[in-house]
Amino acid sequence: MTTILRNEPLWNKTTFRIGGLADRLIYPETNVELAKCLETDKAPVVLGGGANMLISDSGIRGDVISLERGFREVSIKNTGGGEVIVTAQAGVRLSQLCAALMSKSVAGLEFATGIPGLIGGALIMNAGTGGSEMKDIVESVTVMTGVGVEKTIQAGECGFGYRSSDFPQGCVITEAVLKLREGGAEDIKKKIRSIQAERKQRQPLQYPSAGSVFKNPVGDFAGRLIEEAGMKEARVGDAQVSAKHANFIINMDKAKAANVLKLMRIIEEKVHDKFGVKLEREIRLVGDFNG
Numbered sequence: 001m002t003t004i005l006r007n008e009p010l011w012n013k014t015t016f017r018i019g020g021l022a023d024r025l026i027y028p029e030t031n032v033e034l035a036k037c038l039e040t041d042k043a044p045v046v047l048g049g050g051a052n053m054l055i056s057d058s059g060i061r062g063d064v065i066s067l068e069r070g071f072r073e074v075s076i077k078n079t080g081g082g083e084v085i086v087t088a089q090a091g092v093r094l095s096q097l098c099a100a101l102m103s104k105s106v107a108g109l110e111f112a113t114g115i116p117g118l119i120g121g122a123l124i125m126n127a128g129t130g131g132s133e134m135k136d137i138v139e140s141v142t143v144m145t146g147v148g149v150e151k152t153i154q155a156g157e158c159g160f161g162y163r164s165s166d167f168p169q170g171c172v173i174t175e176a177v178l179k180l181r182e183g184g185a186e187d188i189k190k191k192i193r194s195i196q197a198e199r200k201q202r203q204p205l206q207y208p209s210a211g212s213v214f215k216n217p218v219g220d221f222a223g224r225l226i227e228e229a230g231m232k233e234a235r236v237g238d239a240q241v242s243a244k245h246a247n248f249i250i251n252m253d254k255a256k257a258a259n260v261l262k263l264m265r266i267i268e269e270k271v272h273d274k275f276g277v278k279l280e281r282e283i284r285l286v287g288d289f290n291g
């Protein structure tokens with residue numbers, strides 16, 4: 001049954017640990033319940049794992065939908081010839097799927113080890129790292145549009161780009177079919193361990209953040225530009241450019257969304273002044289930032 005929470009804090013539903021209240025946070029558990037959530041004039045905001053979002057201090061007026069409680073099924077089928085077809089609903093955590101696949105010696109999703117968030121968010125963002133991304137393993141994605149109509153979109157039609165996609169405006173991703181392969185248990189474990197070690201070494205994982213704030217410009221790294229613009233450890237309130245990875249803004253304690261946004265704007269200006277490069281934001285601003 002759908003759960004509706006009113007005036008619900010969102011800070012604790014994001015990896016930044018920042019954000020005001022949602023007028024209504026809705027957890028539909030079935031497609032029929034989800035369709036009902038979409039019968040509103042104003043399209044609801046879909047919250048995944050909140051790992052790529054900066055939610056405003058004044059929160060979100062209107063409805064926020066989370067599929068985390070209802071849309072959690074996974075099926076793993078060996079279809080012969082070493083191919084494995086995985087169907088995962090949008091509310092499944094990427095980390096849980098990685099663990100389930102490792103336990104069944106299914107290879108192909110190791111690259112996503114340590115990427116926080118849910119399947120739905122990973123598809124919208126075309127999440128990836130180290131030369132691999134969701135695009136490489138997606139067979140098709142099922143979405144529900146604002147009018148409650150379900151549609152299956154083949155991978156080639158999802159408009160995947162670098163940390164981007166082009167799903168129909170206002171749709172909710174409900175499920176994805178991924179094409180993976182049988183692998184060797186030891187090889188998979190080794191790969192996962194090495195990715196985990198690299199993340200621990202390179203990323204400030206002990207602090208709340210939303211991962212990389214800016215996309216890497218073609219042929220360069222946003223982190224390098226930010227560092228060379230002298231912004232490492234720059235701070236606004238409790239928002240700070242990480243000393244470990246300059247493309248991460250970390251929440252040192254009680255950072256506000258306004259602090260993070262101000263720091264982002266300073267970084268954009270400094271990098272532009274020094275290198276003439278206009279950094280493109282990877283994290284998404286959600287809610288009202290004018291106040």
Ligand SMILES: Cc1cc2nc3c(=O)[nH]c(=O)nc-3n(C[C@H](O)[C@H](O)[C@H](O)COP(=O)(O)OP(=O)(O)OC[C@H]3O[C@@H](n4cnc5c(N)ncnc54)[C@H](O)[C@@H]3O)c2cc1C
Nearest residue numbers: 048049050051052117118120121122124127128172173211
């Ligand atoms: C420590 C850390 C490390 C990270 N490392 C990486 C990395 O290596 N590579 C990488 O790509 N990213 C990385 N990220 C960023 C983040 O993990 C990814 O972008 C992730 O895929 C976001 O998923 P999410 O479910 O949290 O999406 P959210 O942040 O909740 O949402 C992102 C966008 O997708 C929309 N959305 C979410 N679910 C749905 C749905 N079901 N239907 C329609 N729209 C939806 C939201 O409305 C929003 O616009 C990192 C983040 C952190 C905190």
